[in-house]
Amino acid sequence: MEVMTHSSSFLLPNPSADNGPSLTYALLLLNRRLPRFTPLLWKHAQLRICADGGANRLYDELPLFFADEDALAVRKRYKPDVIIGDMDSIREELLGFYKNAGTKVVDASHDQDTTDLHKCVSYIQDLPILKNQNICILVAGALGGRFDHEIGNINVLCRFPSMRIILLSDDCLIQLLPCGHHHEIHIQSTVEGPHCGLIPIGGPSERSTTTGLQWNLTDAEMRFGGLISTSNIVKGDIVTVQSDADLLWTISLRKGW
Numbered sequence: 001m002e003v004m005t006h007s008s009s010f011l012l013p014n015p016s017a018d019n020g021p022s023l024t025y026a027l028l029l030l031n032r033r034l035p036r037f038t039p040l041l042w043k044h045a046q047l048r049i050c051a052d053g054g055a056n057r058l059y060d061e062l063p064l065f066f067a068d069e070d071a072l073a074v075r076k077r078y079k080p081d082v083i084i085g086d087m088d089s090i091r092e093e094l095l096g097f098y099k100n101a102g103t104k105v106v107d108a109s110h111d112q113d114t115t116d117l118h119k120c121v122s123y124i125q126d127l128p129i130l131k132n133q134n135i136c137i138l139v140a141g142a143l144g145g146r147f148d149h150e151i152g153n154i155n156v157l158c159r160f161p162s163m164r165i166i167l168l169s170d171d172c173l174i175q176l177l178p179c180g181h182h183h184e185i186h187i188q189s190t191v192e193g194p195h196c197g198l199i200p201i202g203g204p205s206e207r208s209t210t211t212g213l214q215w216n217l218t219d220a221e222m223r224f225g226g227l228i229s230t231s232n233i234v235k236g237d238i239v240t241v242q243s244d245a246d247l248l249w250t251i252s253l254r255k256g257w
């Protein structure tokens with residue numbers, strides 16, 4: 001079975017120093033408080049997109065990371081490549097501000113059946129320039145607040161199982177481990193852990209096997225309404241996961257780095 005490796009090296013000052021897969025990062029900003037490491041993710045990303053009201057967050061909150069700088073200068077430096085959504089949350093004047101700064105705006109207000117995050121991921125998936133790149137989408141501000149939004153964001157992981165998408169908040173990250181691979185997760189212990197979980201989100205798993213955890217699974221059955229792994233603890237530098245079903249992997253992010 002093919003090995004798929006994962007690493008949160010995008011949370012390090014120099015992700016390429018890690019021996020993980022060579023990835024091109026896209027950063028998506030949602031309409032939630034920006035995580036404290038947003039400027040770092042911005043630096044690592046080749047493509048930066050705001051999902052609708054995510055542009056309000058960028059405009060209002062990014063200057064707060066650079067308190068001793070002029071807010072307008074910061075806003076001009078941190079302009080998104082694209083704003084996508086149904087445009088019911090972005091403030092009118094910000095649409096003008098970012099359009100003037102050269103940001104592309106994709107108004108998808110005709111689609112009231114998919115979320116703004118879904119629209120952003122579809123857009124990235126269809127970009128011809130990224131077709132042969134190993135893309136990893138970092139989604140900032142994906143958790144906390146409205147539960148329908150949170151679960152909608154997790155549902156996007158399940159709707160695009162072949163894409164690398166990582167949901168991030170200040171406290172944790174969540175990604176999908178698609179079945180059909182042997183997963184090797186390289187733990188960046190300076191920034192993440194030790195608490196972690198494995199959740200069979202789309203349907204039951206008849207067999208899941210892990211190494212590198214305090215409570216490992218050996219051909220274990222997991223299902224919602226039965227066993228799921230929460231409050232587990234990372235023990236090694238590498239966690240391996242094999243399962244006959246898609247699983248969510250979540251790990252806590254450390255404070256104070």
Ligand SMILES: Nc1ncnc2c1ncn2[C@@H]1O[C@H](COP(=O)(O)OP(=O)(O)OP(=O)(O)O)[C@@H](O)[C@H]1O
Binds near residue numbers: 030143146149153
């Ligand atoms: N409280 C929240 N928790 C988690 N994610 C959120 C929250 N609020 C917004 N988002 C994310 O940010 C995206 C943009 O949000 P925005 O407020 O601009 O639009 P919305 O009209 O509320 O959402 P949508 O149009 O997607 O239903 C949403 O698609 C969602 O992914």
Ligand SMILES: Cc1ncc(C[n+]2csc(CCO)c2C)c(N)n1
Binds near residue numbers: 085113116
């Ligand atoms: C069963 C069902 N429930 C809710 C919505 C509404 N909806 C879903 S995503 C979205 C946001 C568009 O940006 C809206 C309004 C729907 N269409 N179908």
